[in-house]
Amino acid sequence: MSDTTPAISIRGVTKRFGDVTAVSDVSIDIREGEFLTLLGPSGCGKTTTMRMVAGFEDPDMGNILLRGDDVVGVPPNKRHVNMCFQNYALFPHMDVQQNIEYGLKLKKVPKDERARKVEEMLAIVRLEGYEHRKPGQLSGGQQQRVALARALVNEPAALLLDEPLGALDVKLRKQMQLELKRIQSELKTTFVYVTHDQEEALSMSDRIAVMNAGVIEHLGSPREVYERPATPFVADFVGVLNAAELTVTSVENGRAVMTVNDRDRVIAPAEGLNLAAGAKVLAAVRPERIAIAKGRADGGEGSRLTGAVAQIVYLGTLMQFHVDTAAERRFIVHQLSSEASDTIDQGDEVTLTWPVDDTSILTVGD
Amino acid sequence: MNPAISKNGRRTLWVAFWFLVVFLYAPIVVLIIFSFNDSEIVSFPWLGFTTRWYHDFLANPAILTALRTSLLVATLTAIFATALAVPAAIALVRRKFFAKGLVSGLMLAPLVIPLVVLGISLLILFNALGVPLSPYTAAIGHVVIALPFAILTMVPRLERIPAALEEASRDLGASAMTTFRLITFPLLVPALISAFLISFTISFDELVISSFIAGDQATFPVYLYSQLRLPERLPSVIAVAVVILVVSVIVVVASEVGRFVSERRLEAQTGMAADEYGSLRSGKG
Numbered sequence: 001m002s003d004t005t006p007a008i009s010i011r012g013v014t015k016r017f018g019d020v021t022a023v024s025d026v027s028i029d030i031r032e033g034e035f036l037t038l039l040g041p042s043g044c045g046k047t048t049t050m051r052m053v054a055g056f057e058d059p060d061m062g063n064i065l066l067r068g069d070d071v072v073g074v075p076p077n078k079r080h081v082n083m084c085f086q087n088y089a090l091f092p093h094m095d096v097q098q099n100i101e102y103g104l105k106l107k108k109v110p111k112d113e114r115a116r117k118v119e120e121m122l123a124i125v126r127l128e129g130y131e132h133r134k135p136g137q138l139s140g141g142q143q144q145r146v147a148l149a150r151a152l153v154n155e156p157a158a159l160l161l162d163e164p165l166g167a168l169d170v171k172l173r174k175q176m177q178l179e180l181k182r183i184q185s186e187l188k189t190t191f192v193y194v195t196h197d198q199e200e201a202l203s204m205s206d207r208i209a210v211m212n213a214g215v216i217e218h219l220g221s222p223r224e225v226y227e228r229p230a231t232p233f234v235a236d237f238v239g240v241l242n243a244a245e246l247t248v249t250s251v252e253n254g255r256a257v258m259t260v261n262d263r264d265r266v267i268a269p270a271e272g273l274n275l276a277a278g279a280k281v282l283a284a285v286r287p288e289r290i291a292i293a294k295g296r297a298d299g300g301e302g303s304r305l306t307g308a309v310a311q312i313v314y315l316g317t318l319m320q321f322h323v324d325t326a327a328e329r330r331f332i333v334h335q336l337s338s339e340a341s342d343t344i345d346q347g348d349e350v351t352l353t354w355p356v357d358d359t360s361i362l363t364v365g366d
Numbered sequence: 367m368n369p370a371i372s373k374n375g376r377r378t379l380w381v382a383f384w385f386l387v388v389f390l391y392a393p394i395v396v397l398i399i400f401s402f403n404d405s406e407i408v409s410f411p412w413l414g415f416t417t418r419w420y421h422d423f424l425a426n427p428a429i430l431t432a433l434r435t436s437l438l439v440a441t442l443t444a445i446f447a448t449a450l451a452v453p454a455a456i457a458l459v460r461r462k463f464f465a466k467g468l469v470s471g472l473m474l475a476p477l478v479i480p481l482v483v484l485g486i487s488l489l490i491l492f493n494a495l496g497v498p499l500s501p502y503t504a505a506i507g508h509v510v511i512a513l514p515f516a517i518l519t520m521v522p523r524l525e526r527i528p529a530a531l532e533e534a535s536r537d538l539g540a541s542a543m544t545t546f547r548l549i550t551f552p553l554l555v556p557a558l559i560s561a562f563l564i565s566f567t568i569s570f571d572e573l574v575i576s577s578f579i580a581g582d583q584a585t586f587p588v589y590l591y592s593q594l595r596l597p598e599r600l601p602s603v604i605a606v607a608v609v610i611l612v613v614s615v616i617v618v619v620a621s622e623v624g625r626f627v628s629e630r631r632l633e634a635q636t637g638m639a640a641d642e643y644g645s646l647r648s649g650k651g
Binding site: 054055056075076077081082083085086087089090091092093102103106107150151154 | 528530531533534535536537538539540541544548549552553
């Protein structure tokens with residue numbers, strides 16, 4: 001086994017349930033020590049993919065390799081991965097210690113060593129002194145930590161987490177996100193994380209695989225996925241997005257210009273896209289990339305759209321402007337509340353501007 | 367109280383409720399009263415308090431033999447019905463298979479088959495196979511009728527044990543058998559006890575099937591029924607009936623209370639998150 005062997009290699013995996021294709025020809029190599037998130041709406045195949053890695057489902061086609069060995073057909077108890085379940089699945093009749101040492105006991109690890117490892121794990125998940133509590137006596141966050149410890153104590157080749165924070169309230173969830181990240185960097189274990197929460201995915205992952213209808217639509221770093229989404233679905237699912245259907249009027253110097261009227265235009269980088277004048281495209285920009293100014297502003301060489309403010313929403317740290325633009329789309333603009341201008345009111349004419357590189361072309365029609 | 371019910375409606379419901387209570391329990395109360403009546407004729411007037419009928423039956427070896435036979439049959443029935451109900455309930459709750467509806471219908475069919483029919487069929491079957499009738503053949507018959515009740519006691523409990531617990535155990539390295547031994551079985555114990563007691567009770571007071579296939583060793587209900595022909599024996603039969611009644615009520619109430627308590631515990635422990643109550647309780651404990 002070389003250092004470059006992926007911890008998990010999913011190769012062309014397909015899974016059907018009756019007529020429904022849950023997972024369709026999915027391939028990913030997950031590196032040792034990586035935090036990879038499968039992100040997507042419910043029913044997109046992310047949980048099925050994870051369950052196939054754990055061994056609870058068998059793929060209809062394709063291979064799954066754990067550190068280079070094909071494990072298709074190997075039962076879950078013979079696979080060197082461990083899973084954290086959605087509602088923790090702690091054994092209610094066992095205390096914290098018995099829960100955590102369950103896997104070690106099955107591996108016939110001697111008692112002293114078990115006790116030592118349980119203690120180590122409890123320190124890592126910060127639950128020292130809880131050895132003899134029953135799961136029913138723990139809060140949701142504490143149960144989550146026990147579930148983590150129970151899986152991690154086996155030193156798995158990869159830890160699979162199935163929406164582990166879904167049952168926690170918002171504040172606890174944020175806290176556990178940081179905890180998970182800390183634990184992962186401390187132990188350097190490969191984490192495969194399933195969630196439908198894009199914020200969670202963006203804040204924790206090394207890479208994100210955005211799934212939709214059984215296929216991976218985009219695999220990349222959080223930044224890539226957010227800033228250069230590969231498909232309209234990814235753009236829409238990850239964060240808020242303004243998208244407008246426009247017609248390319250000219251392509252020059254690797255830039256596509258989409259003129260809306262004699263004043264307004266959208267300019268996007270066009271490298272690698274086979275674009276010509278007349279092509280219909282879906283152009284998109286993130287709300288926080290747009291600058292908003294009252295009246296008619298120039299905005300330099302980038303994109304420029306004029307519009308009227310339909311609504312202003314105060315979101316605490318952010319101000320959100322809903323602007324009906326000349327591109328026949330309502331755009332959402334985010335400004336930091338501390339920097340947002342107080343002078344813009346509902347109904348005002350405004351100019352939206354943003355740099356060339358912040359526009360992405362999502363689809364090209366004809 | 368439901369505000370949609372008028373005052374008259376409420377009164378009607380109240381009357382109906384008490385009518386039902388009297389209808390259900392009056393015969394039992396009468397039975398208890400007469401078991402202490404100092405008269406060989408089971409009717410009023412009340413001729414004084416006595417415990418002689420209780421002494422009588424304790425001194426009667428035939429009654430005690432019949433009791434012992436019934437205890438043997440009921441114990442065997444409870445053991446086998448419970449043991450068979452475990453895999454049956456697991457199959458019905460956890461597995462998907464072809465014609466599951468039909469299979470579950472077949473397993474529960476003895477609930478609706480008349481006992482007389484079952485009794486005769488078993489008698490014919492044992493004769494055809496040349497199996498001599500005995501308490502053991504009676505136990506076989508009782509397992510048939512107790513099994514559906516045992517299964518139906520276990521299914522709801524099993525449904526409330528999340529399948530994820532079994533998956534977690536498999537994930538941590540346990541085989542299917544080990545998972546059953548360490549996870550499913552311990553969590554199923556309260557239901558096992560309930561199923562055992564219910565099967566035991568069903569067998570213990572079963573008359574119809576026993577009268578066909580118990581052979582010449584009468585079970586207790588069969589013996590009691592035969593004694594009804596002899597009027598002077600009736601009062602001690604009543605005394606026996608009261609003893610059995612009291613014991614059955616205690617057993618059934620105990621099993622139901624035990625099941626209720628453990629259900630509550632399971633719920634608290636597998637709930638999504640422990641509530642305030644949970645953390646308060648842990649603070650005290």
